[in-house]
Amino acid sequence: MLIERADVIVTSPGRNFVTLKITTDDGVVGYGDGTLNGRELAVASYLTDHVVPLLIGRDAHAIEDTWQYLYRGAYWRRGPVTMAAIAAVDTALWDIKAKVAGLPLYQLLGGASRERCLVYGHASGKDVPELFDSVRAHLEEGFRAIRIQTGVPGLDSVYGVASSAAASIGDDTRYDYEPARRSALPAEESWDTRAYLRHVPSVFEAVRGEFGEDVALLHDAHHRLTPIQAAKLGKSLEPYDLFWLEDVTPAENQEALRWVRHHTTTPLAIGEVFNSVWDYQHLIREQLIDYVRSPITHAGGISSVRRIMDYAAMYQVKSGMHGPTDVSPIGLAAAVHLGMALHNFGIQEYMVHSERTREVFGPTHEFAGGGLRPSEEPGLGIHFDEALAAEHPYERAYLPVNRLPDGTVHDW
Known part of the structure; x- marks a missing residue:
């Protein structure tokens, strides 16, 4: 089962979110979250310009290999933008794998250890x-x-x-x-x-x-x-x-x-x-x-x-x-x-x-x-509505900056 396409969707139904939609050649769809509050477009660009071209044609079941390919293969490791982009891919592939298996995702992770x-x-x-x-x-x-x-x-x-x-x-x-x-x-x-x-x-x-x-x-x-x-x-x-x-x-x-x-x-x-x-x-x-x-x-x-x-x-x-x-x-x-x-x-x-x-x-x-x-x-149990998402376009937003009483910038 191969990845046929991957789409990056930025929507703002009250606040900004970055969603990755991966579709396989037999029509199975998986979703991943790549939202980084206040820096959403950085992740969207990382995915669109650098990651999506690498996904097309890859085995959708090869989750671990894809993770290592994106993490080690880029040479520039870690950091919130890179890791949010990898997270979106990884989560979408787990969503696909569980759908193909016909099971809720937690069953593929070892089954329930608790009631909730x-x-x-x-x-x-x-x-x-x-x-x-x-x-x-x-x-x-x-x-x-x-x-x-x-x-x-x-x-x-x-x-x-x-x-x-x-x-x-x-x-x-x-x-x-x-x-x-x-x-x-x-x-x-x-x-x-x-x-x-x-x-x-x-x-x-x-x-x-x-x-x-x-x-x-x-x-x-x-x-x-x-x-x-x-x-x-x-x-x-x-x-x-x-x-x-x-x-x-x-x-x-x-x-x-x-x-x-x-x-x-x-x-x-x-x-x-x-x-x-x-x-x-x-x-x-x-x-x-x-x-x-x-x-x-x-x-x-x-x-x-x-x-x-x-x-x-x-x-x-x-x-x-x-x-x-x-x-x-x-x-x-x-x-x-x-x-x-x-x-x-x-x-x-x-x-x-x-x-x-x-x-x-x-x-x-x-x-x-x-x-x-x-x-x-x-x-995952997610029913993403692309048409409705398109009705809520991205809006630029920043997290606050904090200052002490004397004006010094402090951790927010």
């Missing part, structure tokens, strides 16, 4: 009362794990905080956080680390006091802290029993995580900006983290992330794949299928895509009991 994949939702508020409303809404919807983000006094805009309270699943007014704004230049936001470190522990004290000990709570520091600041935050949050503390410091300097680890027992998750097993080599081997955050979409696809997680399993490190709405429903479906099969699955991030997005991509996975389960349809 535990997920966490995003609760937020500009202040604590608004945050409480968001947490209640998530609990009523059935979430058992919730990320907690709140405004910081004195700051106008804070990462992860919705502009309005959440509604129910399926409602387009729900928090579908899209930081990449449609503008000629990136928006500029302000940040004050000392104010944040003073405020966050009191928020978790309030949430635990209101909602008790049973709900799993998570928090994202979004790479904004130095190692000593991260250690301080982790220690201050220990009384509130977090499921994890995410991205406490930029992890390119992996020694930083050793410093943090030595000063707090709060579980650490990191890696949504990592895109290969090499980014995790020391972090996993030295057990400096507890959860791997790379999404299938940005880390080379199902084949690549499976290798990362097999390595992580040797050190009791679990998965916690990045999964907000800047990963398309294709990328989320791939994560849920892999999560069903992984023995060392931990948790899956889950933000509900907008109604327009769901209409374009036609996902069939099901949310219930605090978790996601893929459908039993062959393949």
